[in-house]
Amino acid sequence: MYNSRLASIGAYLPSASMSTPELLARMEKAPEFDLFKITGMAERRVADDTGDRPEDCLTMAVSAARECLGRSRYAADEIDIVISCSISRTTDGRRHQFEPSFARRIAGEIGADRAIHFDVSNACAGMMTGVYLLDRMIRSGEVRSGLVLSGEHITPIAFTAAREMEDSRDPQFASLSVGDSAVAVLVDRATDDADVIHDIELMTCSEYSHLCLGMPSDDTGDLAMYTNNKEMHAEDRLALWPAFHRDRLADDGRRFADEGYDFVVQHQVGSRFIDYMNHVGESTFGTPMPESLSVVEQFANTATTSHYLVLHQALMERRIPRGSKILMVPAASGVVTGFLSATVSSLEV
Amino acid sequence: MATVITSTALSPADETGSAIGYAASAGSACLRRAGLTPADVDVLINVGVYRDSNVSEPSVAALIQKRIGINLDYLHATDRHAAFSFDLMNGACGVLNAVQAGGSLLVAGSARRVLVVSADTHPSMDPARAGTAAFPYASTGAALLLERSDDARGFGRVHHRSLPGGHGVNGYLPLYEAGSEGRNTIAVDRDSGVVERMLDLAVDSVRDALAAEYGAEAAQAPTALDRTLLITSQPSHDFASRLSKRLGLAADAAVTVEGLKGDPHTSALTYGFTQARDSGRLAGHDRILFLAVGAGLSSATSLYRLTGDPEGAVR
Numbered sequence: 001m002y003n004s005r006l007a008s009i010g011a012y013l014p015s016a017s018m019s020t021p022e023l024l025a026r027m028e029k030a031p032e033f034d035l036f037k038i039t040g041m042a043e044r045r046v047a048d049d050t051g052d053r054p055e056d057c058l059t060m061a062v063s064a065a066r067e068c069l070g071r072s073r074y075a076a077d078e079i080d081i082v083i084s085c086s087i088s089r090t091t092d093g094r095r096h097q098f099e100p101s102f103a104r105r106i107a108g109e110i111g112a113d114r115a116i117h118f119d120v121s122n123a124c125a126g127m128m129t130g131v132y133l134l135d136r137m138i139r140s141g142e143v144r145s146g147l148v149l150s151g152e153h154i155t156p157i158a159f160t161a162a163r164e165m166e167d168s169r170d171p172q173f174a175s176l177s178v179g180d181s182a183v184a185v186l187v188d189r190a191t192d193d194a195d196v197i198h199d200i201e202l203m204t205c206s207e208y209s210h211l212c213l214g215m216p217s218d219d220t221g222d223l224a225m226y227t228n229n230k231e232m233h234a235e236d237r238l239a240l241w242p243a244f245h246r247d248r249l250a251d252d253g254r255r256f257a258d259e260g261y262d263f264v265v266q267h268q269v270g271s272r273f274i275d276y277m278n279h280v281g282e283s284t285f286g287t288p289m290p291e292s293l294s295v296v297e298q299f300a301n302t303a304t305t306s307h308y309l310v311l312h313q314a315l316m317e318r319r320i321p322r323g324s325k326i327l328m329v330p331a332a333s334g335v336v337t338g339f340l341s342a343t344v345s346s347l348e349v
Numbered sequence: 350m351a352t353v354i355t356s357t358a359l360s361p362a363d364e365t366g367s368a369i370g371y372a373a374s375a376g377s378a379c380l381r382r383a384g385l386t387p388a389d390v391d392v393l394i395n396v397g398v399y400r401d402s403n404v405s406e407p408s409v410a411a412l413i414q415k416r417i418g419i420n421l422d423y424l425h426a427t428d429r430h431a432a433f434s435f436d437l438m439n440g441a442c443g444v445l446n447a448v449q450a451g452g453s454l455l456v457a458g459s460a461r462r463v464l465v466v467s468a469d470t471h472p473s474m475d476p477a478r479a480g481t482a483a484f485p486y487a488s489t490g491a492a493l494l495l496e497r498s499d500d501a502r503g504f505g506r507v508h509h510r511s512l513p514g515g516h517g518v519n520g521y522l523p524l525y526e527a528g529s530e531g532r533n534t535i536a537v538d539r540d541s542g543v544v545e546r547m548l549d550l551a552v553d554s555v556r557d558a559l560a561a562e563y564g565a566e567a568a569q570a571p572t573a574l575d576r577t578l579l580i581t582s583q584p585s586h587d588f589a590s591r592l593s594k595r596l597g598l599a600a601d602a603a604v605t606v607e608g609l610k611g612d613p614h615t616s617a618l619t620y621g622f623t624q625a626r627d628s629g630r631l632a633g634h635d636r637i638l639f640l641a642v643g644a645g646l647s648s649a650t651s652l653y654r655l656t657g658d659p660e661g662a663v664r
Binding site for chain 2: 001087088089090092093094095096097098099100101103104105107108113114116117118119120121122123125129133136137139140141142156202203204205206207208209210212213214215216217218219220221222223225236239240243244247248332333334335336338
């Protein structure tokens with residue numbers, strides 16, 4: 001059995017940013033809440049898909065893929081597999097694509113013509129699911145290298161919310177918290193312990209699958225998301241991660257405190273959510289959490305890309321010393337939880 | 350050791366038009382036939398493409414998982430058996446991508462059983478709008494259960510091929526044009542002559558797969574497909590028989606799915622396999638060549654080894 005590693009990473013961020021007051025100014029009904037105080041989000045990037053060189057899920061994913069490949073030792077036609085993981089999947093002038101797969105179109109654009117390709121859709125755990133599958137396909141010897149990527153033009157759900165929402169108790173409230181981006185990671189066979197994915201384990205607790213639904217709006221149109229925040233973030237939901245993580249480690253006779261995690265990346269739902277998740281982890285595992293990395297203030301919740309965007313930005317800011325062990329914790333509609341831990345040394349931005 | 354199909358089921362015909370319902374009923378029946386319960390599933394993969402109300406989040410798989418009753422709430426379950434689910438989308442080829450990815454989960458020890466479900470529907474969930482010129486896909490679903498065999502039975506490698514040029518088939522929700530009708534709207538554009546291009550790709554894909562399995566010389570032999578049943582995607586009702594003809598085989602060397610209004614799309618291979626098994630057509634065959642051709646254009650092909658007693662290979 002082989003191990004896999006995060007071999008290179010690339011990202012694309014639209015140049016246009018929108019501040020939280022600018023977003024709230026688009027609301028039809030004046031907000032009675034302080035979005036910055038609730039989420040810690042000061043701004044988010046917003047793709048423009050109307051220009052001559054449109055920014056959409058496809059173009060952003062292709063840009064991230066090219067940057068990622070440029071930092072790797074692979075040419076596009078040497079990649080064994082391309083897995084696209086976005087929720088929004090819009091291109092060609094706001095067409096939400098079902099087939100061919102987005103992965104096929106991306107592979108075609110970058111010249112990965114002999115690559116296996118398919119899309120994964122798993123809400124905000126999409127890229128985590130893509131890396132999980134690629135890790136297992138590398139472990140089994142099925143493939144040697146692959147790209148997991150997502151172009152996420154998700155801010156249209158924020159604008160649908162701004163047109164339609166009543167107040168902070170509205171099911172579209174959480175839709176105000178998203179931002180646009182694309183991230184690509186290249187995963188290949190590990191050659192040493194300096195760069196290796198140690199664990200990636202995921203679980204779906206389907207009792208709560210109806211608590212956050214993305215679908216077209218039947219009111220003013222375009223994509224929308226409806227979330228029961230109270231139930232979604234109930235104590236029992238948030239306790240799923242540490243229970244699952246603790247049990248999986250215990251299966252191997254391991255303990256969280258002994259794992260030596262240097263950083264933790266929670267899903268970028270908002271600053272309060274991140275603090276709360278770290279608090280839940282601390283009390284369940286009975287040990288302090290490692291340093292928590294976040295981009296929530298600057299880039300908001302970028303859905304499928306969020307953990308990898310945090311990693312990309314932290315690498316860019318030289319915040320991650322060589323040999324660091326990073327823990328990522330997904331939290332997605334489904335509900336999906338789990339954990340990824342990886343040591344990174346050669347990963348550079 | 351290989352990945353083997355240990356159970357399959359088709360969704361019963363009903364008028365709900367719900368892909369979630371079709372996949373869940375097929376998945377539940379598939380488990381019952383295998384003598385298993387929902388707690389026996391480790392990973393659920395949904396390969397359906399066209400879904401109820403064009404839902405994009407959560408995965409349709411999570412909604413199907415709930416209907417089947419797999420890992421509802423880990424915290425409050427007595428046995429704490431975790432399970433995971435996700436959507437894997439690649440048009441008609443998705444089911445073979447799931448076989449390949451699911452096979453790796455089995456080999457890596459991440460799962461003992463992978464349940465692959467598929468279902469498509471017009472997003473309006475109006476069955477009258479399915480299987481039409483505007484939306485050629487049948488409103489139906491299917492399920493197959495994958496496990497590791499302890500002998501040579503099962504899937505060989507999955508081979509892939511893609512053609513440059515037009516996508517052939519383009520399925521999308523035009524958000525601007527749909528306005529407030531986005532939950533009921535879908536467009537499926539098919540290039541003229543796409544079935545001809547799919548046949549060309551299918552022929553090349555069969556030859557590639559045979560060459561990879563048997564070597565270039567043996568693959569050329571007219572006997573290369575002896576005792577091999579072809580189970581294919583069904584982009585047109587005569588696709589299977591036309592492919593047989595193009596390969597120089599008898600018209601019934603490939604399975605034509607019967608009894609549906611429209612293309613079974615992501616469920617086509619499971620339909621073909623189940624109908625062939627239930628009608629006794631696996632008898633006299635040692636192998637199945639699974640072949641899917643779909644939008645992209647892309648193809649996926651895999652040779653499946655049956656035992657001498659096919660009924661023993663599939664419960």
